[in-house]
Amino acid sequence: MRGTDSWLPRHVPGVHRLLAAAGLAAACAAALTIVQVVLFAHVVVAGFLQHRGVRELAPSLLCLAAVAVARAAVGWARDAGCRVMANRIMRELRGRVLRRLVRVRPGRVPAAEAVTAVVDGGEALEIHLARFLPQVMTAVLAPPAILGWVAFHDVLSALVMLVTLPLIPLFGALIGRATQARTRARLRALTRMSGHFLDVVTGLPTLRAYRRGRAQADAVADNTERYRRETMGVLRVAFLSAFVLELAATLGTALVAVGIGLRLVTGGLGLDAGLAILVLAPELYGPLRGLAAEYHAGADGMAAARRIDELLALPPAVPPPPGPPHPAGFGIVRLEDVTVRYDGGPPVLEGVSLEIRPGERTVVLGESGAGKSTLLAVLLRFVAPTSGLVTVDGTDLSAVDPDEWRRLVAWLPQRPRLRPGPALQAIGSADSRSPVAAAESVGAGALLHRTVGENGAGLSAGEVRRLALARALARPAPLLLLDEPTAHLDAAAARLVIDAVRTLPGRTVVVATHDARLAEGADQVVELTAPRPRRAADVLT
Ligand SMILES: Nc1ncnc2c1ncn2[C@@H]1O[C@H](COP(=O)(O)OP(=O)(O)OP(=O)(O)O)[C@@H](O)[C@H]1O
Known part of the structure; x- marks a missing residue:
């Protein structure tokens, strides 16, 4: 899987640009999140503890609203921009696969397999590019930024976060191993089902003539059942992983909250810092949970990328000309x-x-x-x-x-x-x-x-x-x-x-x-x- 991950940026032009844009958006979003939480804590403390009026708090409230709008705008721009870029990248990649398919020996790749790879696989890869990769960038950049800010204000909370945070990628990786094999099996089942269905539809007159319709209907039902089972298997793992990761994130947030609560009582921590850290805790685990939620889309995309890679590696029916193409003329x-x-x-x-x-x-x-x-x-x-x-x-x-x-x-x-x-x-x-x-x-x-x-x-x-x-x-x-x-x-x-x-x-x-x-x-x-x-x-x- 790691091989396919690095295959994408190396072989598909535009992926580096998409990663850079997603990274920039993730960095901006992380900075805005911290600013927003700090402003929020300040407004709460000033409003409720220091009894300041709305007029006095107006500048902070305006800033808070502006940061919230900016954060939403960055999120929207990231989603829309990545979707457009992913679409452009896939148009290019689909073109390359089709150009390669017409160069391999006729009949080398069964039509249904080519259609599944280019259409269904292409769609899965597009989702991988538009949603999974940007989420990877967010998961890589946002937690360190939040952890850094928390460590600066409260080392103990940062330590609790540092210990609990790896639980999410750890559980994610364990679940991911199970998912990988299942996703591949599901793609294989889909390819087999479409190939068989296409064959049956093409051969309908012959099947009817030989009264083999019922047997083929049973075979279609078998293939569909196999695909249903594989899909349900993938969904089972997906739901289980969502539950486990949610649990890990909730436990992490609860541990941070207990530590902050105790120190607030003993006076070891100020309310504004404590409140800001408490509100930031879910934001710390959020990107990794989001990554886990997109993982299945990502795994589908990677399986499709592997198949597309295989198609692109097929040797052309005739090797390309050794030098610059000779102008073809016609003679003996x-x-x-x-x-x-x-x-x-x-x-x-x-x-x-x-x-x-x-x-x-x-x-x-x-x-x-x-x-x-x-x-x-x-x-x-x-x-x-x-x-x-x-x-x-x-x-x-x-x-x-x-x-x-x-x-x-x-x-x-x-x-x-x-x-x-x-x-x-x-x-x-x-x-x-x-x-x-x-x-x-x-x-x-x-x-x-x-x-x-x-x-x-x-x-x-x-x-x-x-x-x-x-x-x-x-x-x-x-x-x-x-x-x-x-x-x-x-x-x-x-x-x-x-x-x-x-x-x-x-x-x-x-x-x-x-x-x-x-x-x-x-x-x-x-x-x-x-x-x-x-x-x-x-x-x-
Ligand atoms: N793509 C292929 N892969 C493997 N073997 C092939 C392929 N195409 C043809 N053959 C084999 O090459 C041999 C010659 O086939 P070809 O189609 O060239 O014969 P042909 O003289 O045109 O036959 P016909 O008159 O029946 O059309 C056959 O034994 C065939 O099975």
């Missing part, structure tokens, strides 16, 4: 002896060498699992070759900024997804050229007035594929990578698509497919084979 793309292994497993592509020339159509054929999509992933820079080299016009592709490179590439994925909404909007983007013509060329013109639902709902798999193909064709990118463009299509629709792919003047096309018809008239046909051990690709024509 050459794969030289390229081998790809996923996570150190067996090779899925081995020793593949091929040359993709501008304006040509290269068709990659191969049985299922032969590595066709992986070859496209290498060209898209979603996957870095384990060995071998990919060059563009002689420049190592790994020296090119992946974003710059992907601007030159249009892609039809094997499992295309469309943005929900009107179909025409789903296939167009700011830089698309003639999406309507592109859709018509692949027989999807009639689909343009349709509405795309969540995950392509409302459209058949073949319709989604044709719209996605139109989207790729409409992008003004010189390199077109098409993964199974004719899958799920009937013979007539497939023929339209094959003809459209054959006549793409000025575009370099790489098609990965099982469909040998797409190889008709291709400039180059590459057959990937998947025997184990694999052979290198054979360039047939």
